[in-house]
Amino acid sequence: MTELTLGGAHLPLRDQVTAEIRRLIISGELAQGERLVEDRLAARLGVSRNPVRESIRVLAAEGFVQVIPRIGATVARLSPAEAEELFDVRMAIEGLAARLAARKRTPETAARLRLVLGSAKEAVEEGRLERVADLNTAFHLAVGEVAGNSYLNLMMAPMLLRAQWVFRQTAAARGPHSWSEHLSLCEAIAAGDEDEAQARAVAHVAAARRSFLAAVRPAKAQHDEKTVG
Amino acid sequence: MTELTLGGAHLPLRDQVTAEIRRLIISGELAQGERLVEDRLAARLGVSRNPVRESIRVLAAEGFVQVIPRIGATVARLSPAEAEELFDVRMAIEGLAARLAARKRTPETAARLRLVLGSAKEAVEEGRLERVADLNTAFHLAVGEVAGNSYLNLMMAPMLLRAQWVFRQTAAARGPHSWSEHLSLCEAIAAGDEDEAQARAVAHVAAARRSFLAAVRPAKAQHDEKTVG
């Protein structure tokens, strides 16, 4: 592996391996459909097959990997159609998260969210693109934590990573816009306006979808504004 | 194990083990907070630790198991609050599934859904309670398949199993009512009425929540009709 043993408090290898393979998939270093041969992956990461296997199961549950019994695991394929489908799910989930966050917000909530947004803005200005993506994800997760629904958060983490994957695969990054949308969402949550918070979260994802569609089929008109509402 | 090697086309042990442990958790044979010692589980199921470990990771990703590195795995705890939170997620997800199903339905859709409902009705009449639960889950999954959103389905399967868990833990089964609600949802989908389909799915989950609340806090008034809409 390039650098697995980072961070003092060493997590179990399986967790590091899971994170690393996931990163390789999201970044595209492991291409769609590419076979994940346990031996080779293990050698590449400098571990035995066992942690790799456990990681593959988790990544399969998250939808990054497809496993066919006795055949092997491959990086999942992400057709444009499947990629677009994700936005519908995100609207539902993130809309709910925003609504609940507005409902459950405390006086400290706004500061907490703005802290993440601040870091994100810095990262945008510094042009650290990967960090921007991570901080945007962190923002959404922070909203989820404010919402305080444990199962919602359990789903959100892999979903957001998948969203990163979708964007990386289509080369449709969009740093600056999302920041103002996040800020807008943050305000609605801070104000405790559930309807507005949900609406802004949904609008945010809808905007992301437009950006995605523009990258995937630049010519075609974007007539798909229907969906959740 | 009691009976793991069932079904001719033998799945990998890890899959059978995952299903079995999940079943043990949902049924309550493994209690909340109970330690999942790999050795013991492996011995109990008649396999080695390896499949058990892989299963535990998957079940952790699904939220059935809590893993603390170097300490061990336990059956997750499901506080009443956490249990209730699930209904919000279900409303969002199943509402979306119903909407998409109505949008994507084909002429064969109704028959397919009604087939499952028929089996469920039979099971209700025969008093086969566990089978009823499985068929209700199958119905929801079938709606998801009609919706044709792969990631949505990926989330739905564990979510529905978790819903089963919630009900089993609170002893709040409700066979007959859900059946008519399912039929009603089926009709809306068949008619292609997206709004109505979503509304009925949400209402169905809301009814399930009422049933849950009635079981959990029988005295307290149920004032929580707010949420997605």
Place this chain on the structure above:
DNA sequence: CTTTAGGAGACTGTATACAAGAACCGAGAT
């Protein structure tokens, strides 16, 4: 030239072994 049987190689499935760390229990000190 296409097709098909056979066998070698590659890879997954499962078990076992060993190392490292955490929990537990008892003995001695305070």
Place this chain on the structure above:
DNA sequence: ATCTCGGTTCTTGTATACAGTCTCCTAAAG
């Protein structure tokens, strides 16, 4: 009696080994 220290035991983390299955290549038959 309580606290603390030490060691024993239990359990997880990781690696290795072996068996079973699939794939792919080769070679012979049609």
